[in-house]
Amino acid sequence: MGDERMASLKLGKIAFLNVWPIYFPLEEGWIPHDFEIVARSPAELNELMRRGELDMSVVSSVAYARHPDRMQVLPGLAIACDGPVQSVLLLSRRPVEDLDGREILLTTQSDTSVVLLKVLMQELLKFRRVRYRRGVLGECLTDGAPPTAFLAIGDEALMYRNHPDYPHVWDLAEVWKRWTGHPFVFALWVARRDLLPAERREVERAVCTLWAARSRGLEDLHVICHEAARAGILDHAGLECYYRTFTFDLDSQTLAGLELFFRYMVKIGDIPRMPPLDFVGAEEGKGTAMREKAEEGGRRWVENA
Numbered sequence: 001m002g003d004e005r006m007a008s009l010k011l012g013k014i015a016f017l018n019v020w021p022i023y024f025p026l027e028e029g030w031i032p033h034d035f036e037i038v039a040r041s042p043a044e045l046n047e048l049m050r051r052g053e054l055d056m057s058v059v060s061s062v063a064y065a066r067h068p069d070r071m072q073v074l075p076g077l078a079i080a081c082d083g084p085v086q087s088v089l090l091l092s093r094r095p096v097e098d099l100d101g102r103e104i105l106l107t108t109q110s111d112t113s114v115v116l117l118k119v120l121m122q123e124l125l126k127f128r129r130v131r132y133r134r135g136v137l138g139e140c141l142t143d144g145a146p147p148t149a150f151l152a153i154g155d156e157a158l159m160y161r162n163h164p165d166y167p168h169v170w171d172l173a174e175v176w177k178r179w180t181g182h183p184f185v186f187a188l189w190v191a192r193r194d195l196l197p198a199e200r201r202e203v204e205r206a207v208c209t210l211w212a213a214r215s216r217g218l219e220d221l222h223v224i225c226h227e228a229a230r231a232g233i234l235d236h237a238g239l240e241c242y243y244r245t246f247t248f249d250l251d252s253q254t255l256a257g258l259e260l261f262f263r264y265m266v267k268i269g270d271i272p273r274m275p276p277l278d279f280v281g282a283e284e285g286k287g288t289a290m291r292e293k294a295e296e297g298g299r300r301w302v303e304n305a
């Protein structure tokens with residue numbers, strides 16, 4: 001027994017343009033791997049990960065905060081940004097300052113941005129009477145009773161952002177940055193907590209593979225933009241600009257933003273207490289080292305691996 005080949009790890013992928021810089025190099029074979037890649041919306045990945053049906057995935061940061069007993073964080077990787085993100089938007093018919101007492105439609109695809117919106121409404125604007133409803137945007141926007149305002153993320157946000165009926169647009173990451181001075185972390189990569197020792201070693205190797213994919217993706221971004229433009233959502237120049245808004249690093253600055261957001265989650269009663277930030281490898285004494293390396297962006301660790 002021992003280290004014979006295992007079944008490939010099931011890796012979750014967000015089915016949006018935002019993660020192409022990391023997944024395109026894997027899916028195109030630029031970086032060898034044997035993951036089985038499962039593409040879904042963030043909310044669906046969160047649920048699969050919570051149920052233990054994926055080995056590793058990118059998940060909404062709130063999914064980790066709510067279920068730290070089920071998951072561990074992969075060091076050095078995140079979907080974060082330090083200012084406007086372009087693809088997490090509150091779109092409104094009336095000025096956002098007029099939304100207290102009204103209903104906001106929330107995309108079913110998101111978990112983090114839903115909480116971020118609630119934090120901004122309650123803690124920044126001090127609104128207490130906003131009502132929320134979840135729904136599929138495509139259906140709710142055309143069903144005869146369109147909402148006063150709605151939250152969209154990912155490709156839908158990019159598609160709806162110039163909607164003529166919704167001229168008041170809040171870029172949630174931009175509002176967060178102006179308010180707190182910190183970057184915002186929308187998503188983390190995590191692994192199942194109940195891995196067997198052999199699987200754990202596979203996951204540690206997988207971290208290196210993901211870092212390598214990110215490095216390669218960011219190096220060859222123009223190729224990725226060329227391919228992603230075929231989706232017809234943004235053109236090549238728009239994609240270059242979109243991808244440059246993200247930092248895909250979990251470093252000391254993004255971690256500070258994440259910890260502050262988790263504190264607000266506690267404050268608004270979404271989670272009972274601050275979750276520990278628990279990295280893969282911690283129980284074997286590699287945690288501190290991996291976290292330090294994560295804070296350097298992880299690249300040196302890749303070279304030494």
Ligand SMILES: C=C(O[C@@H]1C=C(C(=O)O)C=C[C@H]1O)C(=O)O
Pocket residue numbers: 014016018042043059060061079085087088109110111112113114153154155186187
């Ligand atoms: C920046 C984005 O971040 C996302 C928002 C998420 C959420 O709200 O739960 C999760 C993952 C990311 O896809 C985006 O979707 O555009």
